[in-house]
Amino acid sequence: MAVHYEHDAYAWALEQAGLLRAGKLEQLDLEHLAEEIESMGKSERRALVSQLARLLMHLLKWDHQPERRSRSWRLTIIDAQAKTNRLLNDNPSLKASLPELMSEAYEDARRAAAIETDSELHAFPEKCMYSFDEAVTFQPVEH
Template identity: 45%
Template sequence: MSDYQKDFYSWTREQVEMLRSGRFDELDIVNLIEEIESLGRSEKRELENRLTVLLVYLLKWQYQPARRGQNWQLTIQEQRLEFFDVLNDNPGLKSQLQALLTHSYRKAKIRASKETGLDTDDFPGTCPWEFPQLMDDAFLPD
């Protein structure tokens, strides 16, 4: 059997073959569990990243109106679409949306501050938008 640490690709191929052929007693259960858990965390991180980028650009849109442009608008639209794609593929994450929003907004404030030169205190302490607004294709803050 391939070493999980040294040749991950070969290890995954072998695990798949064992699963397909019903050789369950040969599976590397400990590492399979770790990888399956990692997949779930990865999807959650992807959703959080999409939401964070969306929030960064909405903050920039609201707080730097002179710099608004088509590229920002396109980024906002793309992040919404990608967010929906990840959420549709992982409906179990819907129950965590509020926590994701809280965490993503904290990260977005820091990133928006760095990108705009504004202080983090210039932005609201909590997210000023609700999910329906954030996901509304027509919504752009004033």
């Protein structure tokens, strides 16, 4: 191998892609290649949890502070819904894990909503009150 994984991950990745395309399988750095593929999958999972947490936090704020509802909150909800759906469309196998991912995201959302609304954590339900479908189809309307 001309490029070492620990010294230049980007150059290493390009080299590995070139070796794959050329069919030079015996020259591949299989151990690091497997790690990178696993990491890519974990990254997609983390991105979905992050978008779900962002969406759920804004839904909690929307419900908890109706007097502060704004165009900005509405647009953030719509954007998080779109990005969540895009991530799921790109990674449909994550749909099987939605209950677990929603639960994980809700814990993050609940903490963030408490901080952003200057409220106590117990002001928000311990269990997520939104199903996935409800969260991604909610239509925020300002008063």
